[in-house]
Amino acid sequence: MDRRPSDGPVLPVELAACGGLLPAAFLSAVHDRARRVGAGGDEVLRCAGRVRDDEMAQALADHLGLPLVQAVDGLFVPASPVPAAVADWAKGLLRTGVHAGFDASRRVVFTLAVRGRAVRRLARALRVDPSLRARLRLIAPDALRRQVMEEAGEAIAHDAAFAFRDAAPDQSAGALKASRALLALTVVIAAVAGGGAVLAPELTFLATLALLSLIFLSWIALRLAGCRFDADETEPLPAQDPAIEDRHLPVYTLLIPLYQEAASVPRLLAAMRALDYPPEKLDIKLVVEADDGETRAAIAAAGLPPQMEEVVVPNVGPRTKPKALNMGLTFARGTYVAVFDAEDQPEEDQLRRALAAFRRGGRRVACVQAKLRVDNGAERWISGHFAAEYAGQFDVLLPVLSALKLPILLGGTSNHFRRDVLEDLGGWDAFNVTEDADLGIRLARTGWRTEVIASTTFEEAPVSLGGWLGQRTRWFKGWAQTLLVHGRHPRSLLRDLGWRGAATVGVLTLGPFVSALLHPFGMALLGWNLARGTLGALGDNWMEVFTSALTYATLAVGYGGTALTMSVGLARRGDRLRGSLFWTIPLYWLLLSLAAWRAVIELIRRPYHWEKTAHGISTRRLPLWSRRLRNSA
Structure with a gap:
């Protein structure tokens, strides 16, 4: 399944599939980056904007000799009409990317949404047992996620709103x-x-x-x-803390709930692009209410890079930030999850510093809280007091x-979690209007620790x-x-x-x-x-x-x-x-x-x-600490 260009190394199957689409020298360069960051070649191509998700799926299907479907027939037939059961089915499908169904002759067939190194495992399985082709189909991962959202969105939103309350x-x-x-x-x-x-x-x-x-x-x-x-005196500086190589970095999900935040979208996207983290390993969810037309229009006008995705929240249950976060968590792919607000501008190395804190603290550290700093304190008397309060x-x-x-009591933003712990706790309480404070106490009550790191997120x-x-x-x-x-x-x-x-x-x-x-x-x-x-x-x-x-x-x-x-x-x-x-x-x-x-x-x-607190109305300037942020803005 792999292929060696006449003037380059052996390419993995996901890049070999693109041999007729892109120059061999470019594919070799992509291969080098994929090895350097520990990602699949297709993920590097997508983040570089060279192939769309559907184009990559078609190329893989052709190369592997598998049919490509645009949607899965009878996606939720096995599931119960009870919203919680549908939501659990959807979560399992999103997590595995595998759907088991029946073809016209009632034979079991599997529809796979594969990406990255999972493509190589599939190719190896087909080499071992070519007869698998008769029972396998491919679907583009983005297409599967869209179909899940269309068919199970309301059930997932119901689960995001009520599951924690009903369970505990x-x-x-x-x-x-x-x-x-x-x-x-x-x-x-x-x-x-x-x-x-x-x-x-x-x-x-x-x-x-x-x-x-x-x-x-x-x-x-x-x-x-x-x-x-002063904790900053005891926390190791970045230079003292052994850096984690890019190839060992985990996939990191960033959940950013937005409501009536059209004015904040351009600056937010610039701040996310400025993060010092391989984009192939970023999974950024902009979680937007279904009827928030202005914010959704602003996102569409800005154009999202491949590592960012809009998650739409149906109008089910209380309209609160924690419900939106639970909705976004359902679609998350990362091993770690961080929460940011619309107006946030985190320091560019914050994700790496959070991972270093998790590594130093050991398994019992389930949450890392970065520091928040108001950057428009000089603008008004009221914002000045707010900035001084935040400093204290x-x-x-x-x-x-x-x-x-x-x-x-966690701050409402810039907290980083081990995803498995967060899910075991049931996520956020959709009915608590300071869900961050509540979650901080629940973490402590179940024996988990929270640490504070000397990394700053600038806020308005x-x-x-x-x-x-x-x-x-x-x-x-x-x-x-x-x-x-x-x-x-x-x-x-x-x-x-x-x-x-x-x-x-x-x-x-x-x-x-x-x-x-x-x-x-x-x-x-x-x-x-x-x-x-x-x-x-x-x-x-x-x-x-x-x-x-x-x-x-x-x-x-x-x-x-x-x-x-x-x-x-x-x-x-x-x-x-x-x-x-x-x-x-x-x-x-x-x-x-x-x-x-x-x-x-x-x-x-x-x-x-x-x-709701209005954002994007301050006359503040972009913080001067980030050259990457200034350039991307």
Whole structure:
């Protein structure tokens, strides 16, 4: 099946099939690259844009003496009409590329969608047993995927939306309303609080205030601990970390959910093209809602290279990012999976650095989180605060959590997963509007570790107050969902994570929420004492003294800890906290309070509503770190 050009080496079967289509010298060069990157020659040709998928399939069929079909007859006849069964059938078909059916004489025939080195295995099998040709058909891999999408798309979308909730209702925000334990816990807390308010109102008030202050101060303490630990000083530099040769690199799937992101498409495609990774081993899925005509038109106008593919999500179930991610995961081919957002611009070596972290950390590391950096912080006051917050979160808090092997609430983007672990966990919860935070806790509860790497993804912060408020409301609502889900069975949480891990989950979810909800009351007390001229005296009785002292201490530590955390995070990025941001921290916290109270209302009225953040409206420039990105843009 292989062929030797008159002036070159023996070509593998997938290139020998193209002997009549392309010059021999070019095929030899393709062969050299295929060996260098550890891919099939047909994959190199496709990524070079020299052959289409259907042309390659026809050439292989002719060369191997097999018939080529454009579609599989009766693709889902063996499957059940139940959506979950159809989705499982589709997943198996996409994973193997093999369909077993019957021809007109009721003889079993196999339709194969082969690519890369699988072509060589097929050729060897035909050499050993030529009679196989009577029972084999070929189909172009892209044609099979399109047919699966057309015939089973709605079933796959139904599975993406509901499979996790139905399989593990106690772990899904979609079943919160049905939780009797949660309702019972709420009744107990309300009864205790009500009884205390009647029997000992002052003591109950002070105990509640002290407990909430303890949660908030613990959250601040974690951030302050991060100020004394710089993970970048301990992580090996790329030059110190043995590079993985291209031929040993795995196929990497990038899932990029898009909704109303037409303006972001050109810059996104440029950022993906700039990645330092063999395109033959990239599997990039742009996951788009079926009725998002503008984004789909922008993708069509831009033209996708062969390593990128549009995955269309039917309108089934909640319209959320995690549902789109689950849909994209069904079509993924990679051993590793990473998530990026529409506005993301990752550093070009991020995939290689993530793989190095997986290799260093061992098998128990299932997720690697890259750092996020806002690159339009100087554009507006609100984006400046957002950028400073991100610096405190990703350069201070997350690295120390990773170093202490504590649970991490993942960022919504630039997290990298072992695909097998991700699938074993059931993917993302389609009903949780901070699916990243929930997944980070589920990873920890099942014994997997998350590490943070010193690779940056540049992001765009909201530049309008309305956009910021909608996004932050969704975050608070999702943290509340996550806390309610994992707090349903406290003893189970404690058993899975131990007291350190369980306490960390409580602090990370409750801390920012409690501080935001109570901040207006602390400010009101401060203002009341100022108006009465009793700020220095604190109060007239022991209760007022204690309440005022605790409130002032919490405000002082909160403001001071926040300013220090942001300053340290920005300094690690070679930046500084501007005075206009430092002096307006109390005002920014009041905005956080507004978002938190809006989240409480939304949690009751529309818990699964996804408030979309607009991207592509900033005037930011492309980051200067990437020559490849500037050139591809």
